[in-house]
Amino acid sequence: MTRAEEIARNLAEVRARIAAAARAAGRSPDAVRLLAVSKKMPADDVRAAIAAGQRAFGENYAQELRDKAALLAADSTLPTLPAPPEWHFIGPLQSNKVKYVAGRVALMHSVDSPALLDAIEARGAPQPCLVQVNVAGEASKRGVAPGDLPALLDRFAAAAHVRCEGLMLIPPRGDARPHFAALRALRDREAAVTRPNVDLRELSMGMTEDMEVAVAEGATIVRVGTAIFGPRPTA
């Protein structure tokens, strides 16, 4: 099997897992989008996934995203593929790297502070975002504390360029279900508040290990790397 065939097979398996989980939860499989996490994987792997019908790709490193997107945009075979890729940023973002991401990605998943929101807004380009929430209150994890979420959403409401389209979560190790449920409950609570520029329709949660549980708990975007591309290089 070639690498491209392996990626196509893995993608089909992941799509089937997501669809089965959605049906089991009484949800339409179309209600869940698959984000292929291509972090540390070469542009050739992304091209193989696009050829297999994958559209959305998630990257954690700003320069890697910039370089991979440029490489693929310059690829003369791209027009023969089903659709151009759509890039999502899912990692921590330092303010000096905002220029590589703001206004350039379909969705920025990891807004986790007023300062980052302000830096993205200051670029002056429309940018749909999600807020990363640290529902478990882990000291080592990024994300806003649930108690700080309303103030951050109020800041979106006052912005001219950024929009908030939902919430994102990286759960602690162990059983993720209560954390997924907590994120959904937070979303439901804040969705009851009307704010300009804020429409909390997306829940970005679930990875290779727990995508089915996330779908059962209402995920609208699952971020899957290993099950599609295999283990990431450690270097």
Ligand SMILES: Cc1ncc(COP(=O)(O)O)c(C=O)c1O
């Ligand atoms: C924010 C985020 N989401 C999703 C993933 C994908 O995880 P997995 O390879 O377990 O599917 C990663 C991987 O690093 C990640 O950093």
